[in-house]
Amino acid sequence: MKVAVTGGGGFLGRRIVEMLREEGTPVVSIARGHYPELEALGVECRRVDITDCDALCAALEGIDAVIHVAAKAGVWGRRSEFMAANVTGTENVLVACDRQGIGRLVHTSSPSVCFDGRDHVQAGNDLPRAKRFLSPYSESKALAEARVLEANSPRLATVVLRPHLIFGPRDPHIIPRLLERAARGRLARIGDGRNEVSLTHVDNAAWAHVCALRALEPGAVCAGQAYFVCNRESVRLWDWIDALLLALERPPVGRRLPLALARGVGALCEAAWTLLPLKGEPPMTRFVALQLARSHSYDLGPLERDLGYEERLDMAAASADLIADLRRREPG
DSSP states (O other), X not given: OOEEEXXXXXXXXXXXXXXXXXXXXXXXXXXXXXXXXXXXXXXXXEEOOTTOHHHHHHHTTTOSEEXXXXXXXXXXXXXXXXXXXXXXXXXXXXXXXXXXXXXXXXXXXXXXXXXXXXXXXEEOTTOOOOSSOSOHHHHHHHHHHHHHHHTOSSSSEEEEEEEOSEESTTOOSHHHHHHHHHHTTOOEEETTSOOEEOOEEHHHHHHHHHXXXXXXXXXXXXXXXXXXXXXXSOEEHHHHHHHHHHHXXXXXXXXXXXXXXXXXXXXXXXXXXXXXXXXXXXXXXXXXXXXXXXXXXXXXXXXXXXXXXXXXXXXXXXXXXXXXXXXXXXXX
């Protein structure tokens, strides 16, 4: 079976590619960039923008299954850009699968498609998608995953995975930004600090995609379903952040901010960055305030039951792996 991974050069995509190659699976990376490190693994790299439907269809010739990871991520940006990359791009993947007769599609989504601003503790697969969104990313991913699930059929089996807050070696997003904000004194504990959150080590997230690919076929129990992906053990978010900072010999988070105040600041920042407009991302948004203060943890049971998934790194090992990687990368 020949597998195409969109976004194969990215944080999660690259780890999926590596795991597939470790098993000897022929892999094609679909991405806009050039990645010699993937070619060194025997990966065929096809440079394509997924918003170009004809080019994507041509690039997926000879493919048996697709793992669609490529997306525009972030908490701020133009809605049109999120819609183009995440909705139109996903629709183009579906068109290409149809034209090329591809029978399996594993789609990477996000738990944020269900985030409605309330606490979700050990939420299961029955948690519905939100009806209103405070982030164009969440909105676009919700629309995209709906398209994928609706496309499930005897001709194309589809499954959606929702990995939550992926971290680990080579992370270019969450942890580096958190550490940068802490170093600048711009990190504050939002809310009461007792919120329970699920995190996902990149190895576990990637392995879930490999398991989904193995389990997926027309009529499979997982076909047409969406699954949360995370480490089995959730954490008290702010305690975990403090432990990470202390392990790196940095001071813990000292400032506190009530959620109501943080949401108000977020609303003002959003208005300023929209109306003026200002460059970069606002220091706070309503979505970020709620994400940092509310509980959002998920039940791993359905993923284990239907996809045969087994956790590769528990939370202690995952955190130790992250700390070791950060120490290697930091001078001194």
